[in-house]
Amino acid sequence: MNEFREALDATISHLESLKLAGVTHVPVRRETLEALSRPVAAPQAAAAPADMFAERIHTAGSTKAGQMASLRAQGLACVKCKHLAASRTQVVFGVGNPDAELMFVGEAPGADEDARGEPFVGRAGQLLTKIIETMGFKRSDVYIGNVLKCRPNMPEGESGNRQPADPEMQTCLPWLHAQIDIIQPKAIVALGAVALRGLLPELSGGITKLRGRWLLYRNIPMMPTYHPAFVLRQYTMQNRRLIWEDMLAVLERLGRPITPKMQNYFKSE
Numbered sequence: 001m002n003e004f005r006e007a008l009d010a011t012i013s014h015l016e017s018l019k020l021a022g023v024t025h026v027p028v029r030r031e032t033l034e035a036l037s038r039p040v041a042a043p044q045a046a047a048a049p050a051d052m053f054a055e056r057i058h059t060a061g062s063t064k065a066g067q068m069a070s071l072r073a074q075g076l077a078c079v080k081c082k083h084l085a086a087s088r089t090q091v092v093f094g095v096g097n098p099d100a101e102l103m104f105v106g107e108a109p110g111a112d113e114d115a116r117g118e119p120f121v122g123r124a125g126q127l128l129t130k131i132i133e134t135m136g137f138k139r140s141d142v143y144i145g146n147v148l149k150c151r152p153n154m155p156e157g158e159s160g161n162r163q164p165a166d167p168e169m170q171t172c173l174p175w176l177h178a179q180i181d182i183i184q185p186k187a188i189v190a191l192g193a194v195a196l197r198g199l200l201p202e203l204s205g206g207i208t209k210l211r212g213r214w215l216l217y218r219n220i221p222m223m224p225t226y227h228p229a230f231v232l233r234q235y236t237m238q239n240r241r242l243i244w245e246d247m248l249a250v251l252e253r254l255g256r257p258i259t260p261k262m263q264n265y266f267k268s269e
């Protein structure tokens, strides 16, 4: 996909997200309107790729599973971020069904994920798995990936996890975009502010403001919600109810059955 097409898609996606968020008017300068009214020269069809990384990602295979296996093999060998390649145990590429109708996108692997090579396997992962199963899916029915595929390194002598830096995210995002291009899920759940910023960097407003509102990522409906790690840190009835309400909206969007038990999940506690 060339830069012209990407810019056009991003603009359309941004405007549709604003519309879904309730924005009805967008201020446009007179010069912009005049420029838009002029005919545009057709984009160069065979422009050389500016980013050699983009050129290197290719997906062979006639099925989604085959394409994902091809992409994964390339991703596991990625050393684009030298410091992360040196500190990681392994690349945590993603897990699940390449034919999934629902995809969850998180932030980055932590220590547990780095050790196991699978996203969302620590305490936050156990909560996510519980949410997925309560929605009526098996974990293997959906696809789970992160904005960053390698564990962000920690300063010497420090334990714990840190958020990805913006340059790290920008470097790694082509892998996530390629994963979504293969899966083409019917809906994406962005888990937390970092996932939301990675997928829709043009949006302003934090996760508290935007969670629960349908947005669009390349014409795929996307629901931002809290990261399970945040819910564990602030384990209030309010936060658990909000994340569950977001998941009920996802089920409704997918046309999946919502039982009275699901509907009343927190009312029955």
Ligand code: SF4
Pocket (backbone or CB within 6 Å): 075, 078, 079, 080, 081, 082, 084, 085, 091, 148, 149, 150, 168, 171, 172, 175
């Ligand atoms: S974080 Fe992403 S881009 Fe960087 S080395 Fe790991 S897989 Fe490659």
